[in-house]
Amino acid sequence: MTSLLNIGTSALLANMSALQTTGNNIANAGVAGYSRQTAVMQTQTGNSTDSGYIGGGVSVSEIKRNYSEFLTRQVSQTGSLAAMDTSRLQYLQQLETVFPTGAASVGTALNKLLNGFSDIVTTPSDLSTKSIVVAQGNEYAARMRHSAGQLAELASGARQEVATSLSAINGLAQRIAEVNTQIARSQGAAQAPNELLDTRDQLVQQLSGYVKVSTLASDNGTLNVYVANQPLVLGTSKGELTLGTDTFGDSGRLQLSIAYGGSATTLDENNLTGGSVAGLLRFNNVDLVDARNALGRMAVGVTAAVNSQHRLGLTASGESGGDFFAAQTLPAAQPAATNTGTAVLAAQVGDTSALKASDYEIDVLADGSFAIKRVSDGRISTAPAGATSLSFDGLRVGLSSGTPAAGDRFLLRPYAAGAAGMDMAIASGNDLATSSPVQAQAGTANAGSLGIQSIGAASSHAQQGDTVTLTFNANGTFDVAGVVPAATGVSYTAGQPISYNGWSLTLQGTPKAGDTVTVAPMPPGRVAGDAANASALMNLRDAPLFDGVSVADGYSDILSQVGVRVQGATSAAEVSAATARNATASKASLSGVNLDEEASRLLQYQQAYQASAKIIQMANTVFDTLIQNLGR
Structure with a gap:
């Protein structure tokens, strides 16, 4: 009787656990990161009798968490890549609006300006025609400044979003460390803390949406988390991700550092291959820099070419021409914070047709020679030791003061402020130098x-x-x-x-x-009726100033470059999003809760529970009958 009662009791308890587990699955069906649990039953050792072994009932060996480390890692990695591609695409789409087509574009304003000189060729003594050209110059400069302002707003927005994301990352790192502490405390228990493990995996997945991470489990059940091969969470302690700039100070480039254990390590951007922050960094440090340089080079190149030609002409009153646009002064090269020398490097435009839309890193080598790296494509040129002037890509960089030291580094951003600095130097048509001398x-x-x-x-x-x-x-x-x-x-x-x-x-x-x-x-009496210099200014529209592309088509080339990036980013975002969806679906098929299946199991365990109760009832009946018979 005792064996029958024990069998019924064990079955009742086991099916009760199964019912509770199934009910818990149903209750958590809508909870993100929850892994379906299963009550795993095992047969208890039977009792030996003369007739053979009689079963000893059943017990629940574990509440199993339906989980795959591989699938969980796949969800985090694919989701991280999708987040990176999506964040970059969103900002590239905003960048595309900075370079519109049609009548509102910078390119249209420039073409109107250069084509306006043809009207002066037709009517060289008409002051109203000259005034229109000056107005068109003002419009071109205003559109340049407006575009530069939009680029600055994008940079500010990206920086603010990175800062907000870092705050979220550090908060998640703190939560992971706290959950690690709870898991470590429960390691002595017979069963794994399933809910805590789900919580930690969900936190890691959320963290991966911001920045790609790698993880390593410890023997005590805690999980170590690394960003770009540097520790963010080690067991129950955490580091802090911070935002800064590179060694050149205010270069516009964003850089991340991890502070852990009293020391800070700068992260290699090339190792940040996932997460929305990585997408923002790539946009800010590459896409936005390239767009700003392309627009800035256009501003600097057009200014230099137009001013150079305008200065060769005469005004209607016979005076030598001055600058048409306000002269563009290229910024000095920014020294690295680690420089030991005192050199100040200044740059100016040499050949407008050879300008490249890029920043440059200038290194002073051990022998005193110079290495000049074009950042846009990594091309390196050199200059001998003792050189006081460097010439490359249409630029002339000279030593304006001080002395360089071996190991010194400089960042030259010749076009960073070019578009923002666009303005007119002349105020009226009377200042136009359209006549030949x-x-x-x-x-x-x-x-x-x-x-x-x-x-x-x-x-x-x-x-x-x-x-x-x-x-x-x-x-x-x-x-x-x-x-x-x-x-x-x-x-x-x-x-x-x-x-x-x-x-x-x-x-x-x-x-x-x-x-x-x-x-x-030119005789004074013929100056007002001559337009040879206006013709030369008009012909600048066909000058190959931008990588062999004419001034008239220079803006279209920028549009093309931005469009290609948007198209590529769109394709990448679509592919990575689809891959992430597939990984999530694969994990859900294993770990997700199917309410129809759980309802079926609920009915199954309910029937088993009721049958178990019948066993106990039958054992009691048999026991009562036996007692009654013994009492007679």
């Missing part, structure tokens, strides 16, 4: 078909005001008088520029022996 006239006795196609100043020259005469010979050459030294037997090709004393002359037709062309200063 020189004129060309064919000899009145010329017998050939020689004609003047164009004449204008190409550069500043001390002898530009000297009168120069070209006399053509029978063999297709010409002699030049009025230059030092005089030239003879110069080959002539129609349509090819002839340049002396800072001017450029293009002729057409075929000369005959004795034909002449004279270049002389």
Whole structure:
């Protein structure tokens, strides 16, 4: 009787545990991170009798947590990658709005400005036409400044979001350390603390959404968490993730550090390969920098080219032209905080057609030579020891003061403030220098078909005001008088520029022996009606200033670069999101709660519980009958 009663009691208790476990599953079906639990039953050792072993009932060996370390890690890793791709895409889509197409774009404003000079060519003495060009210049500069302001807002937004995310990361790290403490205390218990393990896994998954982590379990049940190979949580203690800037100070680049155990370690950005923070860092440190440099180079290049040509012309009153746009002063190279030398490096534009949209890192090597790294693509050039001027990518960098020391490093950001600094230098159409300082006239006795196609100043020259005469010979050459030294037997090709004393002359037709062309200063009475310099300014729209791309198409090239990044980021975000969904579904198939299945199990265990109660009832009945019979 005792055995039957024990069997019934064990069955009753086991099925009660199973009912409680199933009920707990149903109760937590909507709780994020909860892993379905199963009451695992095992047969108890039977009793030996003369007839053989008679079963001893059943017991619950464990409340099993349906969990896979592999699937859990997959969910965290794929979710981390998806979060990185999504955060970067969201900011790239905002960046795309900074560079609109159509009438509101910077490119349209620039093309209107350069095309406006063609109207001056048509009506060189019309002041209203010149005033329109000045207004178009103001509009172009204003749009540049507006775009620069939008880029600054994006940078500020990204930085603020990173700071907010770091606060959340540090809070999660604190919670993981606290749960580790609770788990370590319960290690002596016979059963694993399933709910605590679920809580910790959920915290790690949330943490992975911000930054990719790796984990390592300890013998005492705690979990160590690492970010970029550096410890964030070790057992029951935690570090702190902080935001700072790189060694060059205010470079605009964001950098993370981990403070743990009294020391701080700067994290290698290349090791941050997941999480929304990694996406924000890549946007801020790469995408935004490239966009700012592209826009800044456009501002610096156009300013230098237009100003250079404008200074070669004359105003309607005969005065030499000045700057059209406010001159762009390139910022000095930023020294690293670890520099021991006193050198100050200053930069200026040399060749506008060779400018590259990039920052540069300049290192002083042990032998005193220089290594110049173009950050955008990693290309490195060198300069010998003792050099006081460095020339690369259309820039000239000189030592303005101090002395460099071996190991010194500098960051040159030549275009960081280019767009923000766009402004006009002239205020009215009267200040426009659209006339050429020189004129060309064919000899009145010329017998050939020689004609003047164009004449204008190409550069500043001390002898530009000297009168120069070209006399053509029978063999297709010409002699030049009025230059030092005089030239003879110069080959002539129609349509090819002839340049002396800072001017450029293009002729057409075929000369005959004795034909002449004279270049002389523009007479005061003809200055107002000349538009040769306006024509030269108009022709800048076709100048290949930006990696071989014309000024007119330079903005379209920026649009293309941003568009390609948005397209690539969109594809990456779609793929990583799909991968994360698949990983989550795989984990849910193992660990998730299916209410239909749980309802079925509930009915199963309820019936088993009722049957177990019947066993106990039957054992009592048999026992009572036995007692009654013994009492007779």
